[in-house]
Amino acid sequence: MIYIFDENAGNEVLTLKGELHKYLVKVRRHKVDDKIAFRNEDDIKKLHTYRVDAIEPKKVTLSLQDSKVLEIKAKKELHIGWCKVDAKSVEKVLPSLSEIGVSKITFIDCKRSQRNIKLDFKRFDRILHASMQQCGSTQKIKFDTSSSLEEFVKQNPDAKVFDFVEKTLDEVKDISTVIIGCEGGFSQDEKEFLKPLEVFRLDTPMVLRSESAVMAVASKVLL
Numbered sequence: 001m002i003y004i005f006d007e008n009a010g011n012e013v014l015t016l017k018g019e020l021h022k023y024l025v026k027v028r029r030h031k032v033d034d035k036i037a038f039r040n041e042d043d044i045k046k047l048h049t050y051r052v053d054a055i056e057p058k059k060v061t062l063s064l065q066d067s068k069v070l071e072i073k074a075k076k077e078l079h080i081g082w083c084k085v086d087a088k089s090v091e092k093v094l095p096s097l098s099e100i101g102v103s104k105i106t107f108i109d110c111k112r113s114q115r116n117i118k119l120d121f122k123r124f125d126r127i128l129h130a131s132m133q134q135c136g137s138t139q140k141i142k143f144d145t146s147s148s149l150e151e152f153v154k155q156n157p158d159a160k161v162f163d164f165v166e167k168t169l170d171e172v173k174d175i176s177t178v179i180i181g182c183e184g185g186f187s188q189d190e191k192e193f194l195k196p197l198e199v200f201r202l203d204t205p206m207v208l209r210s211e212s213a214v215m216a217v218a219s220k221v222l223l
Contacts, residue, residue: 001028002037002136005129009038009048014062021060024052031055036062044138045071073139074101074222078175081152081159082214083110083182084117089211094124095131096215098141101222106144108152108179111187119145149190152179153197161199162217163191164207172200175221182210 008014016024024030034052047070050062080097082090084107097105107119121143128140146152153159159177162169163186179194186194202208202216 001133003039003047003133004036005041005133006038007040007042009040010043010046010064010067012064014038014050014064016060016062017058021058024060025055030060035065039138044140045069071138072136074103076176076222077103078218078221079104079106079156079177080214080218081106081108081146081149081156081177081179083108083149083180083186083210084113084119085182085210086114087117087119089209090119090124091127093211093215094127094141095134097218098128098131098137099135100215100218101137101139102141102218103139104142104144106146106152108146109148110182111190112184113182119143149179149193153194159197161194161197162201162213163194163199164201165199167198167200168203169200169217169220170203172198178217178221180210180213180217 004020006014024036030036030052032052032055036050036052038048038050039046040048046067048064049066051065052060053063054061078101080102082105124143125140132138132140146155156177159179160172160175161179163181202213202220208216
């Protein structure tokens with residue numbers, strides 16, 4: 001881990017018990033005088049460095065050595081409008097999207113979205129917490145929902161669209177918001193509605209699953 005989230009990070013003294021104690025001592029094998037980085041989600045831009053002062057059978061005591069503002073995030077923002085897919089498909093790629101630096105995902109109810117999909121944003125946040133600690137990011141992906149493509153485009157008129165057309169992504173500039181379809185893609189009515197927007201494809205002959213398209217587009221735009 002690059003750092004560890006703790007609600008008390010920033011205090012002069014930290015006392016860690018339970019699973020975190022087990023992780024630091026038995027998994028990470030930290031010893032007295034080791035330095036460990038922490039962040040507090042309430043002030044995530046600050047990085048707090050602690051020294052291990054004492055390791056006991058059921059707790060670890062650390063003292064604050066340094067606090068500084070150190071923000072780690074992608075060089076540009078990317079907002080993905082993702083037509084709803086199964087939550088398990090989202091969960092599989094969330095850690096990678098966090099590492100790449102996606103700033104926001106809005107899940108859109110589209111014609112071919114599976115019905116009765118329940119998106120658990122609290123569970124998504126727990127997945128992001130683990131990913132952010134591993135990759136060092138201080139930017140947590142924001143989540144939102146939209147009832148239709150029409151509503152999303154009204155709120156994001158500068159959005160670009162990923163679909164299977166002639167123009168490739170290399171020909172599209174300044175992407176800050178992108179719409180990506182669900183499994184089966186956009187319906188014919190949706191394609192007609194999206195025509196006035198800039199539509200592009202990736203330079204591959206393969207048909208991509210929705211989550212693969214999200215990963216590929218995010219990587220091309222941000223990395």
